[in-house]
Amino acid sequence: MMPLLYLLNVLLLLGLGLQLHKQAWAKALQPYMLxxxxxxxxxxxxxxxxxxxxxxxxxxxxxxxxxxxxxxxxxxxxxxxxxxxxxxxxxxxxxxxxxxxxxxxxxxxxxxxxxxxxxxxxxxxxxxxxxxxxxxxxxxxxxxxxxxxxxxxxxxxxxxxxxxxxxxxxxxxxxxxxxxxxxxxxxxxxxxxxxxxxxxxxxxxxxxxxxxxxxxxxxxxxKIFFAALLLSLLTCYLVLKVLSRTIKPLQALKVQLLILAGFMALAIVTVWQISGIFSFDFIAEQLFKTYKGLLALSLGRPHLHYSSLQPTLASIVLNAPKAFFSAIYRPFIGESSEVLYLLLGLENLLLAVLTTIAIVSASSKIWLQKIELWHIILVLFIVASAIVVGISTPNFGTLSRYRIIFLPFLVYLLLQNRFAQRQLAKLR
Structure with a gap:
């Protein structure tokens, strides 16, 4: 009975995979889909x-x-x-x-x-x-x-x-x-x-x-907190893009950014005034609690350490730059001799190289395309997510897993320059 059940599941998986391959949108991914x-x-x-x-x-x-x-x-x-x-x-x-x-x-x-x-x-x-x-x-x-x-x-x-x-x-x-x-x-x-x-x-x-x-x-x-953040940004993006079809002034990026800034300011004031699971105090306490819990499990292994971290919004803000940097670029090569940490270090080195190329390209005005509102939405989500993940996750192994919520979008943005695009064009 069990072999038959396994066979039926394998056939079902193959059928679902084939169905995905037949979708109209999948044509855009050829020949990389399979x-x-x-x-x-x-x-x-x-x-x-x-x-x-x-x-x-x-x-x-x-x-x-x-x-x-x-x-x-x-x-x-x-x-x-x-x-x-x-x-x-x-x-x-x-x-x-x-x-x-x-x-x-x-x-x-x-x-x-x-x-x-x-x-x-x-x-x-x-x-x-x-x-x-x-x-x-x-x-x-x-x-x-x-x-x-x-x-x-x-x-x-x-x-x-x-x-x-x-x-x-x-x-x-x-x-x-x-x-x-x-x-x-x-x-x-x-x-x-x-x-x-x-x-x-x-x-x-x-x-x-x-x-x-x-x-x-x-x-x-x-992930309710990340969902609340991203869905708010996506809603703003959707409304602005739909309205810009009929309201010409909204087609200008500067106008879109002003409205987005106003929306964010309103959201921050709203969160500041409320209590419960979406209040700043609750979020800060949960980040600190998660950090302490994972820190206790990370002793004896390479990990992040925030000596001044406290369960307050002010402390989170002070430690935010280190959290952002660490969530993206650590562990470095050499922080551990374990194979998995070495692989993580190599990937993070690649991210550092891509970041350097992107910065040089931007300063040299060889960016691939003009900045769009979508790019700003992604940047805001990446920054906020990296800070949250970096603050709450001192264990490098767990950090490498949790950061995938923003990592593909960071890589996507880092590849938006002509040098990176020329290299990608060589891929077959």
Whole structure:
């Protein structure tokens, strides 16, 4: 029975991959589509190998093992399972105590992932690697769709978009496999692609409109703070681009930036006045709490250290430059002799080289194209995300994983100069 189940899942995965390849937007990614998809699926498998056979522990293992308890409940009491899945109603407190991430079940993105995994356990017979392939395929769907949309809206940057989203090493690896990050990147990029299409007048199919609420829900559920930031910026971008079609003064970048600045000022004042999970005080406290928790687990290994960090907004601002720099360029080569840190160091060296080339190109006025509002939106998201990730994540291994939320967009922007584009043009 199990071999047949595995065979059916493999056939389903092949069918879904073929369906993606047949999508109209996928034509913009040829001839890179299939190699990128193959690499993504391979990374989904390699991620499991890394955690099970090298680390021996980690989030992906914890999620998979914990989800088995929910799957067991489905086999023993289907009614109780569906009440838990849909309404977070636990069959008993004893059962609840055996499942991690249930203290705040209604808000926990980790517990939400357990419920999703339990469904995939039923589908795959609790096959870790098959689930990892499904997650990898979902992630690829969103990221490839965004790369294709960028290729259509900004055709001169097609290869930059493809490289940044589909082939940059840590981006591809950490957005694959059985992790929250795969769901995050798939849903986030899918939403970004839809906003770009709407903003630039591309027609949306009925299927796209039906899928959009689900993708939004997944994005918000997995990373609510980053979702709030990015969705606010995307909303502003969409409104400005739509209005600029009929209001000519809005077509000027300076006017767009003034309106964007006003929107940001209003947002900051609003957040300053509110309390709860979106207040500055709460955010600062959570960043500090996360930093302290991960710092305790990082002792004895290379890590970031903020000697003056306190759970206040002022302290976060003072440490922001170091956090931003570290989130992008550390660890350096030589901070550790471990193979994984050396690979990270090499990638960060590449980022430093790309940054240098971009700065020189900008100062020499050989930038590929004029600055667009979309580029400013990406810069704002990159800066804010890098600061948050850099402050809250002292462990370099975890940092390399968490920073993929902004890293592909940074790489995409760094490749917007003529020198980089000439090198990309040589790729076949």
């Amino acid at each position: 190699p990128a998809l193959g690499l993504k699926l391979l990374c989904g498998v390699l991620l499991g190998v890394l955690y099970f056979h090298y680390y021996g522990e980690g989030d992906t293992i914890t999620y998979f093992n914990a989800s088995q308890k929910l799957t067991q409940l489905a086999h023993e009491n289907s009614g109780a399972y569906w009440r838990l899945l849909l309404f977070n109603q636990f069959p008993s407190e004893t059962f609840r105590a055996t499942v991690p991430f249930t203290q705040f079940a209604d808000f926990s993105n980790s517990f939400f992932l357990l419920k999703v995994l339990s469904l995939f356990n039923l589908l795959t017979g609790s096959s870790y690697y098959l689930i990892g392939l499904y997650f990898s395929l979902f992630s690829f769907w969103g990221m490839a769709r965004l790369a294709a949309t960028l290729s259509f809206v900004f055709p001169d940057t097609k290869k930059a978009a493809i490289l940044a989203l589909l082939f940059f090493p840590s981006v591809v690896f950490w957005s694959s496999g059985l992790l929250k990050d795969a769901v995050l990147m798939g849903s986030m990029c899918w939403v970004m692609a839809s906003v770009l299409q709407l903003a630039h007048g591309q027609k949306q199919t009925i299927v796209t409109w039906l899928l959009l609420p689900l993708q939004l829900y997944l994005f918000v559920k997995i």
